[in-house]
Amino acid sequence: MNFDDYCQQKAAPPGSGSYYALRQASAARQPLLTALFALRRELEETAKETSDPTVGRTKLAWWQKELAALAAGNPSHPVTKALARHLGDAGAIYPGLQALLAGFEMDFEQARYLDLPNLRRYTNGVGGTFVTLVAQASASSEAARRDAERWAAPLGTALAMAQFVPEIGNDARHGRIYIPIDELQRYNVTAADLINRRYSAEFTELMQFQTARAREGVHAALNAIPADARRDQRCLRALAALELALLDEVEREQFQVLHQQIALTPIRKLWIAWRAARRN
Structure with a gap:
């Protein structure tokens, strides 16, 4: 190979x-x-x-x-x-x-994060940095490469936040919880609830909040991509569309993410990615 x-x-x-x-x-x-x-x-x-x-x-x-x-x-x-x-x-x-x-x-x-600013340190590293690298590698001019960091890092952070939503159950089973402790407390959900797959009205409210924030962040970051860079950044635009579609699917499944992996079918992924990359 x-x-x-x-x-x-x-x-x-x-x-x-x-x-x-x-x-x-x-x-x-x-x-x-x-x-x-x-x-x-x-x-x-x-x-x-x-x-x-x-x-x-x-x-x-x-x-x-x-x-x-x-x-x-x-x-x-x-x-x-x-x-x-x-x-x-x-x-x-x-x-x-x-x-x-x-x-x-x-x-x-660390496997837990006290608050959102603390979690942002992690998402900036694993998300913001990665998407910036991809955006710069996709750019067709030096000026576009220099400008990429301005809008790409927020997109990467937003995508990382979106990816946490369908993976909450799997991450918890591996001992890692990417929901800030103060937000768990605000919604009266414990780490033990996540690890032991306990659903509740409080958990649903927590997930609605996490999903809405992630969705808003991705949309805002997508809107910040310069018009003259959109064609070069088809890969990232498709990736973002796929994450947004998965959030929608998780919501339709009433946030049943603690015991199962919710995913899109390959044919839906193909259509979503193709359409997003060609949207103005």
């Missing part, structure tokens, strides 16, 4: 939302964007699927060295080799890659 095939299977297997979002980018940009998605998936798996924090930190330390090797021109992992192949200057995005890794390191530092 070559580097690009590895990245495709890691980040965007057929039928996944990432698969359809990436297909909306230009053919020339797809290999680099797929490699970025694959790197994020590698880091996410390390952070969220490693139960022993010591092992997890060791794995992320290895990735830190591998990203430095990428910047130096001698990567060894299929994902970093793909990035080296498709990047003009790997050193130029090294600070962004470090920031992305630092975001996932937070999963081994």
